[in-house]
Amino acid sequence: MKIFAYIYSDPLLEYSFDISTQNLDVDKLYHDMGERHQLETLLKDCQKNPPHYLGIRCLEELGDSWEEITKYWQQLTSLGILIILIESDDNREKLFKKKPLNIEINSSELQEKIQQNQYSLKLQKGQAINRIKALPPPGKAPYGYRRGKDRYIIDRSTSPVVKDFFEQFLLFGSLRGAVNYLEKRYGKKIAVSTGSRWLTNPVYRGDLAYQNNEIISDTHTPIISREEAAQIDRLLRRNRQLPSRTASAARSLAGLILCQNCQQPMTITQVTQRNKKETYLYIRPKNCPAKPQCKSIYYQDVLDKTIEYICQNFPQRVKNFNLNNLAIFKEEIQQKIQQKREIIEQINDLVTTEILDEQTAQIRQYKLKVEISQLRSKLEQLPPENLKNIADAVSLPRFWQDLSEAERRFYFREFIRQIQINQIDKNNWELEIIFIF
Known part of the structure; x- marks a missing residue:
């Protein structure tokens, strides 16, 4: 029995270029990234010496449109190839036990389902393009900002309210106290949960966070400094360890x-x-x-x-407390950040010389920027330098x-x-x- 497998990956949605196929027990694997050149090669090989089975992850990987999917499906099945659905951990024994896909390719119900999935993928691609370009995610800008052409812009009428909120929290370490202060000073009523989100929202620190929990640093003007953000994080970590309602208690020894x-x-x-x-x-x-x-x-x-x-x-x-070791650790992290920044510059040169295409370069730069943000987060969690x-x-x-x-x-x-x-x-x-x- 001869088994081929075909996997298609969209670099915008799966920008990890390492596809785990070591447990996929097939005779030959065809893998496309972005373009479907390998799919054409697969079709030519099948016409010369067709396998018994062809494994795919889903029908949508055979094309970007319903017409492309039906074209490749008909060409492959007309050669007597049985198409099965595979997973990355399938071994040969599992593959032989799988039932071939028995579908009515001309079914209007199947066509509607495929088109819905492709529309969803199209939306995800659009969001992914915005993400690798470090554009703000869809939706209303956070309070204190407004949307500009390609980034958040500070709203001069509301940003002082947010800035004052952070200053109150930094001064007294009390979330409820800062929330009450806004209402008394500005008549701005917010829930305690909203104030808690403000304190941890990367946007106010000049960063962007996306739904995949990845953060890109320095995308717009911040409302609070890095030092203030680090101090807020230390206070929040400390308050979480205290008994409830003692974080904003009137007495300084409460909860300790x-x-x-x-x-x-x-x-x-x-x-x-x-x-x-x-x-x-x-x-x-x-x-x-x-x-x-x-x-x-x-x-x-x-x-x-x-x-x-x-x-x-x-x-x-x-x-x-060994401040020298702390300084050495900080220096090591800063060196790693600098190295990644230099790689980003080198990628720009590779695009200029046409060694890398624009999209691949943007994806790589995006990953490096995420790694830089993670390293900066480690720096900010360390004790203050003025200890x-x-x-x-x-x-x-x-x-x-x-x-x-x-x-x-x-x-x-x-x-x-x-x-x-x-x-x-x-x-x-x-x-x-x-x-x-």
């Missing part, structure tokens, strides 16, 4: 404290005395299982000891005294993973901080 004795998170409780205006804040374990239960601790005492611990220990922690300067600032007690609770909350969550309290006895306790770095 754990009782070492009972291993329960500690909550902040406000207590008032009858007929008195003074309020007292205490920290106590939530649902403490110990008997007797762990005691409450005065909030201000914990806050004071936290600041004292940071001033004494954080600078040494940063000093022990030593931050350590010098936070080691001064005066620095903390000048901050509000919301501002302290921001700094605590930049570098504190957890605050652990060990209650030695009824009146004595110790504090230990686990830093992120």
Whole structure:
């Protein structure tokens, strides 16, 4: 039994040029990319010495139109060849068990189905062309932008609202607080979920993201800088690790404290005395299982000891953190980015000398740009370069005294993973901080 296989790949939709056929047990494989030259070769070979079976992935691969598909189908089947549907993991035993396609090629129902599929492919190709040209995806431009001829353009009437939203989040680290600020300042009402999407939307960083989750960097003017975007990502990662509703809590220590004795998170409780205006804040374990239960601790005492611990220990922690290795890692990534940029320039030269056609060059450049965006994302996830300067600032007690609770909350969550309290006895306790770095 002789088995041939034919695979057609559209470079706009399948721009991975490596087709996995190592498990496809056939006598001869014909593979076209873009043009159907191999299909013509297949037809000529079949006329000389036809195989028993021809494997294809789908009927649409035989042509770009219904007329082309029926022409090749009739020419192949008239030679007595049985056409079967294949998959990339088919072995010879599976292929022999497959039933040949028994279809009515002149069926109006089949024609309608094929034409619908081809229309869908046409739309996908159009979107793919826009993607490799780094054009904005279809649909309305995000708030703060408007659509230009070939890119997003900053809308000067709405972009200040978006910019102010990001600045509020960076200042206080609270998503709900930033959302409420927009409503009070500008009368702009947005849902918290909308604000969350704004914070992670690549468009505001000057990038484009497509449905396949691939990102192209520097396609238009950003509203926030790369440094601000990296800081937002760090805050979001930190907030996701905190208990619900503590990310925007009024108190800076909310969500950070754990009782070492009972291993329960500690909550902040406000207590008032009858007929008195003074309020007292205490920290106590939530649902403490110990008997007797762990005691409450005065909030201000914990806050004071936290600041004292940071001033004494954080600078040494940063000093022990190997900033040289971090710099070397950053340099390696930057070198890879530069190498890929140089390859993009070389591709332009290959097009000029007609070694590469325009479409193949655009697809290759697109893949390189996606890889550059992925490398830049790794850079942005690293600790800030001014970590030593931050350590010098936070080691001064005066620095903390000048901050509000919301501002302290921001700094605590930049570098504190957890605050652990060990209650030695009824009146004595110790504090230990686990830093992120």
